[in-house]
Amino acid sequence: MSQVIGYEKVGDIAVLSANNPPVNALGAEVRQGLLAGIERAEADGVQAVLIYGEGRTYFAGADIREFGKPPQDPWLPALCDRIEASPLMVVSSLHGTALGGGLEVALSCHYRIATPLTKVGLPEVNLGIIPGAGGTQRLPRVAGVEAALEMITTGRHVQASEALQMGVLDKVQDGDPREIGLAFVRDLLETGAPRRPVCEMAKPTPIDFDATYDAVLKKGRGQLSPAIAVRAVQASCEAHDFAAGQARERELFTELMASDQRKGLIHAFFAERAVSKLPELQGINPRELHQIGVVGGGTMGAGIATSALLAGLTVVLLEMSVDAAKAAKDRIAANLAGAVKRGKLSPDAQEEILENRITLSTDYDGLSGVDLVIEAVFEDMEIKKQVFAKLDATCKSGAVLATNTSYLDLNEIAASTGRPSDVIGLHFFSPAHVMKLLEIVVADHTAPEVIATGFALGKRLGKVSVRAGVCDGFIGNRILNAYRTCADHMVLDGASPFQIDAALTRFGFAMGPFAVSDLAGLDIGWAARKRKRATGLDPRARESFYADKLCEAGHFGQKTGKGYYVYEPGNRSRKPNPEIMPLIEAERAAKGISPREFTDEEIVRRYMIAMVNEAAKVVGEGIARRPLDVDITLLYGYGFPRYWGGPLKWADLQGLSDVVDDIRRWSGEDPYYWQPAPLLEKLATEGRCFDDLNKAS
Incomplete structure (x- = not known):
């Protein structure tokens, strides 16, 4: 035996x-x-x-x-x-x-x-196949x-x-x-x-399989395996006998095994398991974590505190006034109530957390005993430096000082303290108690055990943690800025924001870039644009200003009821804002641009290749250590369709030579924006792919 x-x-x-x-x-x-x-x-x-x-x-x-x-x-x-x-x-x-x-x-x-x-x-559909x-x-x-069907398709x-x-x-x-x-x-x-x-x-009783197939395909935003599973189950009802049904199952299974979606989902499966395995952390023990501090109780700070509380940690939350602290606790209570409603937390556990495991403070001295503190205040360098100077003066020796900054220079923040080796970036994604991605940003002087502590915290919080280096936007937001710029260029040249959003949701994104901007708040992008303009943009860069005019009028997206779309109270649906196209058309006229038509296929191709090109720069510069780090970041933080495996897996499936050829062709229109990343060119010339770099790491 x-x-x-x-x-x-x-x-x-x-x-x-x-x-x-x-x-x-x-x-x-x-x-x-x-x-x-x-x-x-x-x-x-x-x-x-x-x-x-x-x-x-x-x-x-x-x-x-x-x-x-x-x-x-x-x-x-x-x-x-x-x-x-x-x-x-x-x-x-x-x-x-x-x-x-x-x-x-x-x-x-x-x-x-x-x-x-x-x-x-x-669960085979999650790997792009069906039970075989x-x-x-x-x-x-x-x-x-x-x-x-419910069990198999989900x-x-x-x-x-x-x-x-x-x-x-x-x-x-x-x-x-x-x-x-x-x-x-x-x-x-x-x-x-x-x-x-x-x-x-006996054969089971059939249902309307065509309608079910269409519904499952729509729900999966184009993922094939759940819909193909419907056809396999259909065979259990309609095939001549059990053997014939099995033969049909095997035929469909074999087709999916050869599909790009299966390759993408398998890549995502292994990448998720590899992303936190870093050679630099082998043998490095994290610091102990029992109590954490959170500075700032707004949406992000309250979400971070909620995530920590749900993971069994105790939290000290610092706000600048008693009223602000109470409002922060109310946000946390609302988050916990949502967890109770979803069956993730019992009412008794919710009450215990609010009574015993969260402390409100309006003085930095309240953070003197925490093991790790996460700053989640307004995205302004001077404000963050002031906060870190106070944390440096207050927090105990060995405490990890973390910032939730989305874009700012972590080395500059760390330099405002006397212990830069204790400083790390922990970039959560909103809502922080729901979103699984955590970018762990490593500054020049961050100690290895502090990095290990960041990953240990991410694991305890149930996050998928990705190591990132320091640059404007780190991995995710830097790439986001590049492909969002591509979308803005297409708008100036003739596409509408609504066509772009529709094309990309059909491709598989949960939302298009303009709907995402409304969700995040148009004021965030507006602040980033003003910050970059203040430092001086390259005169070759194409800019658009129509979105600034929206913000100047006080329209910041969902939170104000109007952005690229209009949002009515009590109605979750959205409709295009009729003020948008006149603003765009006026800017086209001012710039002397004659608009042209874009097909959905061209929109997707340009958007995706812009994403891939910037991602290749991020990997080539070492901001991301491996292509799979980029893929996991976009999958878990930016709504990238999982069945494509991530942008760099998508590029491998397209063929890197074809990607480079498109960039070179488009460089005739805009030689500043469309320049192939050195790493992308190198891999294409050598006949290699991004996954070769994953296997070598």
Whole structure:
């Protein structure tokens, strides 16, 4: 027998135990062991087989080490068919998680029991594929089409109690998975329960699959795998027999395996796991974190404090007046109430947090005992330097001094203290208690253990943390400025903000750049433009001023009810602001620009290549250490469609030579803006791609 699949005979029951830590992944050796165990049981003269997992879980899914490699026999679909076809009664006892192929193995068994904390799911759509070992055919037969579709198209993990109601499980019982499994099998044998292969069950009742396909595709903003899963489930109802349905599932699975979206989603999956693994932090221990301070209780500061409180930390929040501090606590209370409403926090826990784990202060001395303090005041260098000088004078030795600045020079901020090695940037994204991205900005003198502390805090807060170097805007906002500039150029040349937003949402973005500006507040971009103009712009740079006129009139987007769009109270929808196009047309006329038409395809291509080109500069300059750092930043902070894997993965899929050719062609229109990044040119010339740099890091 395989070392990872144990075999023992308990009376008339053969027990197959998986022991492939940490998660009993269904690698080749596990699959071979299961097949050998079924064959041995059939030869041993037993009446039934029990399959369960040792350690913390049942089979949690595929072995990610096999991703992208040729499959080894037995393939999981063939193994599941073999288990189901056994003349013995085969039962699975589940605990921990049974996900993807793990649930498909369980569904190929004739009965299923689980412990109460077990979770089951088919999350393959999140990797750009569909279940490929019968999941789209067996699950609808036990749970019905609608429940199966919801589970498969969302990839949601389902609790044991719900799975029992759906028919996925036959029994839920507390206890050791081996013991409850053996008792369940004995009971089935004693009561004369029949073998119950799912493949022999009646076809499920069909629904309107065309309408469902369209709805799922729209909800996924163009992601193919959930919609294709609808067609696979459709085969469970309409195929001639189970084998024909399986063949259709396999055909659709194979098509998705070859798709760019699958490549993008696999890239995102591995990039997310690699992004916080930095060689410079190996062997470096973070400083202890128990209590943190937050300076400023506005939207961002309250969000940061909420995130820390939800992670179990205690917080001291500093504001400049009693009224401002009370308003900050009210914001935090509202954030926590939202967590209660979403089921993420109990009402009792909310009350305990507000009573015992947050302290309000109007004096910097209140921060004297914190282990780390995050400044979240107005984005103004002089104000931030004043704050850091006070923190330097007040905070204890060894306390980490962090700024939430979005753009400003961290080295200049650090120089306002006597301990620049303790200073770091922790750039949260709004709302800070919801958004998962955290840019950890490292200044010239930031100590390694302070960097490690930043990553430790990010992990505790449940964030995806990315290391960034110092420049205007760091990784995300620097790239944002470049592609937003491209959008502004297209507006001057003939596109409308509304066409651009529509084209980019069809591409897969959650929102277009002008709708995003309304959400963030047009005053933020206005302040950044004024700051840059004060330092002197290159005379070759094209500028637009129509958005400034909106701000001068007091229109800052959603918070004022008007920006690029008009927002009516109580109505979540938006409609184009009729004042926008006259402002744009007046500026075109003043600049002598004859507007031309843009296709949606050209809008997307220019916007994306502007993003890629600036991202290549960010990597080439070392602001981001690896291309995957850029990809994760744009995925988690800027609404980039996950199924493209990030902008640099998108560029790899397009072909870097084609990207460079477009930049060179467009440089005839604007030689200042359209210049290929040196790294991009180098990779294209050498026939390499950005992912080659990820693999080399």
